[in-house]
Amino acid sequence: MFDLIPFGKRDKDIFDYLDTIERKFFEESNRAFNNFRIDIKDNGDRYKLMADLPGIEKKDINIEVKNDVLVIKAELNEEVEKKSNENYIHKERKHGIFTRSFNISNVKKDEITADYKNGVLTLELPKKEIKQPENLKIEIK
Numbered sequence: 001m002f003d004l005i006p007f008g009k010r011d012k013d014i015f016d017y018l019d020t021i022e023r024k025f026f027e028e029s030n031r032a033f034n035n036f037r038i039d040i041k042d043n044g045d046r047y048k049l050m051a052d053l054p055g056i057e058k059k060d061i062n063i064e065v066k067n068d069v070l071v072i073k074a075e076l077n078e079e080v081e082k083k084s085n086e087n088y089i090h091k092e093r094k095h096g097i098f099t100r101s102f103n104i105s106n107v108k109k110d111e112i113t114a115d116y117k118n119g120v121l122t123l124e125l126p127k128k129e130i131k132q133p134e135n136l137k138i139e140i141k
Contacts, residue, residue: 035098037052038100045126047107047124047125047127051123052120053074053116055119056119061116063114065104068104069101069103069104070104070125071101073099075096076095076096076098106128107127108128
């Protein structure tokens with residue numbers, strides 16, 4: 001109605017807005033590809049870590065423990081080729097390396113187990129027993 005834009009410039013055109021939309025779209029998609037989603041559940045005597053790694057093969061997943069840090073690294077290499085009747089070939093390639101790290105200082109490292117089914121990596125992380133400090137009462141003389 002009055003063309004009031006309180007915090008913007010008036011000389012922007014439609015191409016500036018389209019550029020902004022495109023930039024935001026690719027920033028969001030890059031963020032989504034750089035990490036994978038995880039859930040961690042406390043089951044009393046152990047933690048259960050579930051990581052979503054759809055489209056990644058078991059051989060492309062590497063799990064390591066370095067000092068007190070669990071590192072999950074996965075690599076995605078995917079190529080899709082589509083052909084149509086009009087001699088048009090469409091190819092898409094996805095490639096990415098995903099890494100997540102977790103502090104496991106209170107976990108029994110030699111008892112960690114892993115399983116991978118239907119794109120979900122599941123780790124069982126048994127907890128170390130934490131000794132409660134003894135309460136010592138000192139009498140005053």
